[in-house]
Amino acid sequence: MKWSDIAAQRCSIARALSVVGDTWTMLVVRELFNGNRRFNGLLTETGAPPAVLSDRLAGLEDDGVVSKRPYSQRADRFEYRLTAKGRDLYPVVVSLMAWGDRWMPNGEPPPVQLRHRTCGHLTTPTLTCSACGGSIDPREMDRHTSADAVDATAAER
């Protein structure tokens, strides 16, 4: 399979990765969540080479994750903001952070803590079941594919 075929895979994870399956891209997304919206700030905070940053921002704009708007009269001054599609990457970013905190602590306490303004408490956002609200353990999950549904329908005939 060619790399370019990944976006066409019949798998939502593969399709998502065709947009954000790259470290520099995710570091840019992280910074946009942190409120860094301008090229120079993104350059400093991600550490990406300028050509790489330009490329990743253009890709994120093409994919509808980021919108680019002028922020001054000068035609060459832009800022980048997450769209609704981009903001919806928050669970991915937070899950990566929680995993890094837990499994790659580097001998330090977590460098960033999150506070949920709605309730006022420090929080570790946690994946829960949308049906029962219980915690999610991968060993307690079953996968049903569309193919399973087709098979079941065929079996019922």
Added chain:
Amino acid sequence: MKWSDIAAQRCSIARALSVVGDTWTMLVVRELFNGNRRFNGLLTETGAPPAVLSDRLAGLEDDGVVSKRPYSQRADRFEYRLTAKGRDLYPVVVSLMAWGDRWMPNGEPPPVQLRHRTCGHLTTPTLTCSACGGSIDPREMDRHTSADAVDATAAER
């Protein structure tokens, strides 16, 4: 900044991405969650070139995400299993899937649905606050860095 410096960044997201910030690696992790544990099965399901798959599996083993065990008397037959560190990537994988389902549907219903065996219902695992159980909106979150804490301590003196 050199690429190799990413793992040393004072950011848990960057450190996590130094392990899983690569599309092939995440596709391998996805397949291990799906119960594909052998090289040939992983090759078929990820579509990765064999040399790439070998490289990513070796990296995941080095990083403690995967353990490699013989599954037959033949010395060259191995299977790969997620360790506890690997299983803890489930929120990342599920968040990518939910995002792909929502934003890159490709004109199809979600190819995979998840059932929470604990409650028996189809579920869309959702990020919630560990303190109040409420939903998480990135616009309702504050970040506190260790530097903030140091600043606050200094200000109190």
